[in-house]
Amino acid sequence: MDQVEANSIEPGGLWLPLATPFRDGSLDEVSLRRLVQHYAGEPIDGLILAATTGEGLTLDEEETSRLVHLTAGELATAGRRLPLFFGLSGSDTRKVVKALERSAAWPIDGYLIACPYYTRPSQEGMIRHFSALAASTARPIMIYNIPYRTGVNLGNAAMLQLAGHPNIVGVKDCSADMAQSFDLLRHKPAHFAVLTGEDALLHPMLTQGAEGGIVASAHIETRAFARVGALLREGDGAGALTAWRAICDFPRLLFAEPSPAPIKHWLWRAGLIDSPEVRLPMTPVSDGLAARIERELDRLRS
Numbered sequence: 049m050d051q052v053e054a055n056s057i058e059p060g061g062l063w064l065p066l067a068t069p070f071r072d073g074s075l076d077e078v079s080l081r082r083l084v085q086h087y088a089g090e091p092i093d094g095l096i097l098a099a100t101t102g103e104g105l106t107l108d109e110e111e112t113s114r115l116v117h118l119t120a121g122e123l124a125t126a127g128r129r130l131p132l133f134f135g136l137s138g139s140d141t142r143k144v145v146k147a148l149e150r151s152a153a154w155p156i157d158g159y160l161i162a163c164p165y166y167t168r169p170s171q172e173g174m175i176r177h178f179s180a181l182a183a184s185t186a187r188p189i190m191i192y193n194i195p196y197r198t199g200v201n202l203g204n205a206a207m208l209q210l211a212g213h214p215n216i217v218g219v220k221d222c223s224a225d226m227a228q229s230f231d232l233l234r235h236k237p238a239h240f241a242v243l244t245g246e247d248a249l250l251h252p253m254l255t256q257g258a259e260g261g262i263v264a265s266a267h268i269e270t271r272a273f274a275r276v277g278a279l280l281r282e283g284d285g286a287g288a289l290t291a292w293r294a295i296c297d298f299p300r301l302l303f304a305e306p307s308p309a310p311i312k313h314w315l316w317r318a319g320l321i322d323s324p325e326v327r328l329p330m331t332p333v334s335d336g337l338a339a340r341i342e343r344e345l346d347r348l349r350s
């Protein structure tokens with residue numbers, strides 16, 4: 049498989065946490081191929097599988113392996129070289145190490161690994177957790193700090209210590225604390241990438257120096273989301289703000305109910321996937337939100 053050179057990966061730009069299509073309870077391979085072909089033609093800078101949007105926690109091992117292999121194969125068919133990361137999480141360091149070992153031969157370029165959830169370990173515990181994971185794979189690891197989902201916040205002191213590991217290459221920052229995020233941006237080493245995972249904060253985080261974003265909302269209007277970062281890189285701050293104002297309501301719409309149901313509803317109505325199915329405990333969008341999404345889709349099409 050034609051993978052991106054591991055040591056050439058410096059996460060930045062617009063990364064898409066791909067939704068995982070399901071149909072009648074199974075992984076929908078036809079829709080998956082269509083989705084990957086579609087986004088292979090879009091200006092994204094990286095792809096993440098089985099993360100929050102990809103409903104990774106509901107996939108079994110066989111499905112996860114199929115998802116990864118199919119996606120990598122489809123990217124190769126499309127002739128698109130794109131860093132492909134795989135979302136992992138767990139609260140038992142030994143089990144996560146085993147999951148890294150099991151995926152060692154998979155055609156991926158790195159991992160997005162969430163902080164251990166539910167048990168609320170200390171900062172020292174998380175430093176040891178991520179250090180053990182980093183030592184058990186040669187691939188790049190992006191830490192996923194999302195206290196409102198995991199119940200624990202990896203603070204900047206611990207984050208900066210972990211940034212010293214050669215294969216801990218960055219963080220998907222969902223700290224939901226602007227002061228913490230901006231402080232991290234001020235003190236981080238240049239090689240350590242901060243990608244926001246808060247879709248609604250993409251523009252402010254980029255203006256403060258973040259390298260990019262992992263943005264589920266960019267399933268929709270992908271080019272417009274990519275344009276915000278491109279304009280900022282070109283030094284056109286006013287143009288970037290105008291571009292951002294045109295799309296900044298999408299995150300509100302697509303996160304109005306638990307994600308990824310709204311995104312899947314949109315993708316289904318747009319003809320990119322064959323079913324909006326999500327796996328329990330996630331539920332389909334309400335009729336009210338479905339109507340709002342369809343109105344918005346019609347508006348864009350007209």
Ligand SMILES: O=C(O)C1=N[C@H](C(=O)O)C[C@H](O)C1
Pocket residue numbers: 065096099100101102194197245246247262263264265307
């Ligand atoms: O799938 C992801 O990874 C993302 N997760 C964030 C979340 O947890 O809500 C949102 C982000 O857009 C992508």
